[in-house]
Amino acid sequence: MNRKDKIVIIGAGLCGSLLALRLAQRGFKVEVYESRPDLRTVDISAGRSINLALSDRGFKALRLCGVEEQAREICIPMYGRLMHDRAGNTFASNYSGRENEYINSISRGDLNALLLTEAEKHTNVTIHFNKKCKNVDLENNIAHFKDYKTKEEFKVNATVIFGADGAGSSLRKSYYLERKFLFSYSQNYLNHGYKELEIPADKSGNHQISNQHLHIWPRGDFMLIALPNLDGSFTVTLFLSYNEGEFNFANLTSEEKITAFFEKEFPDALAIIPNIKEEFLNNPTGALGTIKCSPWSYQNKTVLMGDAAHAIVPFYGQGMNASFEDVTVFDAVLNENLEDWEAVFKAYQKARKQDTDAIADLAIDNFHEMRDHVANPIFKEKRKIEMDLEKTFPTKYFSKYSLVTFNENIGYDNAMKKGRAQDKALLNLIAGNEVHTHLNMTKNELKVILQKVIIETNAILEEDKIAGL
Amino acid sequence: MNRKDKIVIIGAGLCGSLLALRLAQRGFKVEVYESRPDLRTVDISAGRSINLALSDRGFKALRLCGVEEQAREICIPMYGRLMHDRAGNTFASNYSGRENEYINSISRGDLNALLLTEAEKHTNVTIHFNKKCKNVDLENNIAHFKDYKTKEEFKVNATVIFGADGAGSSLRKSYYLERKFLFSYSQNYLNHGYKELEIPADKSGNHQISNQHLHIWPRGDFMLIALPNLDGSFTVTLFLSYNEGEFNFANLTSEEKITAFFEKEFPDALAIIPNIKEEFLNNPTGALGTIKCSPWSYQNKTVLMGDAAHAIVPFYGQGMNASFEDVTVFDAVLNENLEDWEAVFKAYQKARKQDTDAIADLAIDNFHEMRDHVANPIFKEKRKIEMDLEKTFPTKYFSKYSLVTFNENIGYDNAMKKGRAQDKALLNLIAGNEVHTHLNMTKNELKVILQKVIIETNAILEEDKIAGL
Structure with missing residues (x-):
């Protein structure tokens, strides 16, 4: 050397x-x-x-x-996900309860x-x-x-x-x-591919939807996401199966079918993607x-x-x-x-x-989580508790997402093991009615939850260790 | 068609x-x-x-x-493993507590x-x-x-x-x-390869060691096994790293080194593998x-x-x-x-x-289990309890090994999921001092253990399900 x-x-x-x-x-x-x-x-x-x-x-x-x-x-900071349902309603979900933790579109x-x-x-x-x-x-x-x-x-x-x-x-x-x-x-390939589309800037060159979020239209079998660009546009990506389910890349072959699909599933997005047909038919379908x-x-x-x-x-x-x-x-x-x-x-x-x-x-x-779990009540409850814990105990609680994304001095493998055990602990505490939440949790109530999560997480890690996992 | x-x-x-x-x-x-x-x-x-x-x-x-x-x-039935330690002591461990469950060398x-x-x-x-x-x-x-x-x-x-x-x-x-x-x-390759050797029949054409067992010489980083043949011989297989550890295929290149390795690690096997040097040097090393x-x-x-x-x-x-x-x-x-x-x-x-x-x-x-866990006290205790449970409740308890090997109407995937949860339950019950064994367990004592294992196994499967695993 x-x-x-x-x-x-x-x-x-x-x-x-x-x-x-x-x-x-x-x-x-x-x-x-x-x-x-x-x-x-x-x-x-x-x-x-x-x-x-x-x-x-x-x-x-x-x-x-x-x-x-x-x-x-x-960079354009994105502070959380903004979920869009079929009716066009939106729901925000921050990436972290700490203010300085966000991701960036670039x-x-x-x-x-x-x-x-x-x-x-x-x-x-x-x-x-x-x-x-x-x-x-x-x-x-x-x-x-x-x-x-x-x-x-x-x-x-x-x-x-x-x-x-x-x-x-x-x-x-x-x-x-x-x-x-x-x-x-x-x-290893997923059975889904992806295709990129565009939401252009408005006439003044501004973003047509919030530029502080990563937008998601989760639909179970498929999903649309959008990340903002500096010029006011968004790059939109459709994740869709190649050949399974009612709608897929193999059967969305005509302008009519494409429009019908977007009208049914993503009407609010369709309204701001003017070149949907050309883009859908001409842009390549990428493998995952x-x-x-x-x-x-x-x-x-x-x-x-x-x-x-x-x-x-x-x-x-x-x-x-x-x-x-x-x-x-x-x-x-x-x-x-x-x-x-x-x-x-x-x-x-x-x-x-x-x-x-x-x-x-x-x-x-x-x-799987982005397509499915974001709509699951137990997963939603978990995210709410995690935001409260991160906000209230910013130096003590780090969700899996935060460990992976915002804690660059912890390796991915440690972040995964700790994060998965923590997820499992929290989901089971919620499912077993061992933790309860309401709109305005007090610090003491959250402290009790934090203690339960820590104890349960450590128990899960210890049990896995004994089983040689 | x-x-x-x-x-x-x-x-x-x-x-x-x-x-x-x-x-x-x-x-x-x-x-x-x-x-x-x-x-x-x-x-x-x-x-x-x-x-x-x-x-x-x-x-x-x-x-x-x-x-x-x-x-x-x-076929030659093999009813269990026979483990050999460095001093030549042997320890039997049956594959099942049920008499009709055995594997066959062919x-x-x-x-x-x-x-x-x-x-x-x-x-x-x-x-x-x-x-x-x-x-x-x-x-x-x-x-x-x-x-x-x-x-x-x-x-x-x-x-x-x-x-x-x-x-x-x-x-x-x-x-x-x-x-x-x-x-x-x-x-995906293991870092271990394998080489086959032979224990010939004795002068009367009989097996020199038990022909009712699969013999194992577990040594952590490497392992020797032997399966009987109809002609009185055994086919012996050495599993050893290509290039890691004190002994490996890359450094066992001379007759002296090979003999020294076997003398130190497998003296009882060496005594009945007469052509060790020729076989080791001439037989191919297979990948895993x-x-x-x-x-x-x-x-x-x-x-x-x-x-x-x-x-x-x-x-x-x-x-x-x-x-x-x-x-x-x-x-x-x-x-x-x-x-x-x-x-x-x-x-x-x-x-x-x-x-x-x-x-x-x-x-x-x-x-990993064959190289390492067979010598681990908690794993040994688990095997003992499982044998007792299978013997005493032959229609109610099936170890992971039995589910995989002797239950041909259960798919491997179900056998794995059930078997892994059961292993985890039993290992944690033992480690947590929640089950105890002695030489002559009564049926009632075993029944208590069986109930605990069933409850704990179901809890583990349910917790995994809630966590989306």
Whole structure:
């Protein structure tokens, strides 16, 4: 491990560009190869995930790289969910009882542009666009590329290659296909896909619905969500089964059927999505997949990072945050001054893998929770109690959502285990009539509930431990 | 779906040959293609899994096909585990408190030969050996083969193709590589591999250690097991990490190291494995992988069955049983007279998938239990109580092991959920000093324990349900 090592990063997306910035700050010489054109000069969003939720784990990594404040300038805070029913009634549900805990809508393109520009300010960083990695020769550590402009193929030899090339990673594919080692790998798709639509700004350029919320239209088998953009518009995403249920992507094939579906299920949203038919028929339907694998690295040569190592579904709003947190964790491992890259890669996976596995599972849980549980009375009661507890005992109670989203110094795995036990405790206390709520709970009443939750949570964790779970 | 349909089965292993037999009995015309030579004429075991555990789910399928009694004739009953410590002391632990519940050691080759011979008795079955499937053209339903003898390549068109071609299935690989649909897929390897060794018969052809037990030498990080063969020998399997811990496959590279390892850890086994050095150095090291995937079928054309759809690790002794149970479940779906093969395939997966997922997870659990928990005092106490409960209340109490292994009319998934809750209940009752045992428990004392276990188990299941688990 040496400042003269030639480091190649495949992918200049959110993870690759932040990683390039951080490695450059640490003095490494970095070459980045990106398959797409430079998004600062060409619009390449093509109806896909154009805004994302940025929260505390993401900010921690941005802070490490000195770009937190710049990122905050392009953020729109969202303080909670705003649920829309079929009649157009709305119900707010905050993300936390603490005022400083909120998530942020941010443009993927704007944030990526910021990171690219910051990385390129370092003379030891070069970014090559339109260069698609085809595969990596693992033994010789040579990455093979195709230049999308000149159509030429070329190869690049490196000391170390980082695969930050996203869910469809070429490096990961080479791990799978070259079979040089036992490669544990999973790709799991939901039976739902997604499609993006748009609520434009009003004539004055303002948001037509609250820009302080993440909007949700939960309907059990399917769901619509909307996140605000800086220009007054919202990016709307429909999550719908490919082929199951009364309505699905396979049968919503005509303008009439699409309109009828939205009129029945989302009339208030339909009223402000003027180009519904064109967008629905022309925008691509994206798949929702979870990818896990192990090992992430091969010898002292290559390592996977970000979605390439652990792509997740979007329902916890943590995909980008988890990828950024990879950079935080990798940077901390570099601080340990281990003997070589292989030791670094192994220490990195050891420190990181259980947490990325946990957020993958949490994101799947939230898919079910957002579609179903938000309408379940016991779950609603639980959220109310949790808001009261967080407001009244801000240093003592943290819901699972808060542990995952706003507590960047607790790993995802710990957040999951603690959070799940706490959820189970609270739901069972409510179902068993052991806690009761009313509109204006006193501090003493809440203190009794807090004690019960703590005792029950610890009992659940202890019982699981004894059972070897 | 028609008796004239041309049915091709890829693979004439345990699953493929039983499936061929059953489909032939139902009047279908079946062609089977197997990559290996006919094992009735050539010894092809090559130091790999030469005996297996057959139990009630397997027998149920064999019964359906009329070959149960023939299989029983080549079985050696194993009534429990016999644990060996480093000093050579042994401790027996029965599989059940009921006398009629035991598992059976059986030769993979002998059972496969039996099934091939029975299948071939049907004129509507043809089996082709030495024909390796390279891939399947999914759209045109054409399987491509290579003849290992003539080296010629040829293709076979079929109405329906069954991929019963094991953990390395070519059909499954085509699902993965052709990307015609979203294919959820996982391959997960343990960090342990396995190697087979042999305890030969004594001079009179008898077993040198008890042939009524499955022998286990549990050592935490690694483990040796032995299953008896009809010829008086035992097949011994060492499960050991590839590269972790003091001893592993990567560092046991010389005769001295191998002998020193066995002398320290397994002295009583070493004394009766005369060819330890040759076998250890020459026999292959096998990988331990779990494979899950979905969907198992494509349109009305192809379907995966057995290990090709759900390979599992061997620690619950259920791999073969699960594959045979596939045939039972598929046969029951055929009885429903659905409209076409696509409907059959979908109904089959719907009926089967959660159960094969469950046994995969149970087998991983048992890997940990066999290495670690068998020496844990609370787990030992639990086994003692369970034996007493099963003996005293044979129609009322069934341990997880019994639910999984001896209750073929309960699906693996139900067995897992009930069994896990029961284990958790019992372990926590013991740890909390809420149940006590002594050498000669009275029926009334056991009845009190049974009641507590039932109440606690139901409470655990109810609490999980409320928490949405």
